[in-house]
Amino acid sequence: MTAPGGVRLDKWLWQARFFKSRSLSAAQVEDGRVRVNGQPVSKSATTVRPGDVLTFAQGGRIRVVRVLATALRRGPAAEAQLLYDDLDAGDSAPQALA
Structure with a gap:
């Protein structure tokens, strides 16, 4: 279930879990x-569309994701993972301090 056009940034981040x-x-x-x-944004109502690249901090790491789709609802995790492409996938393991 894909929403037509764009969706609010805060809503997309929540729907993508x-x-x-x-x-x-x-x-x-x-x-x-x-x-x-x-570009830094400070308005929750900023519209995101497929193809946009988002950068944000989450749980002590910087996430870089490309929006692949928008959704009509917040679904299960498996459905949420279809909404984005993780551009930082190679760095998924935390680095140990030497």
């Missing part, structure tokens, strides 16, 4: 902690 609640994703955006196509 990067944040547990929409208010947490909105707070990240409003604090200027999210970039869309390399």
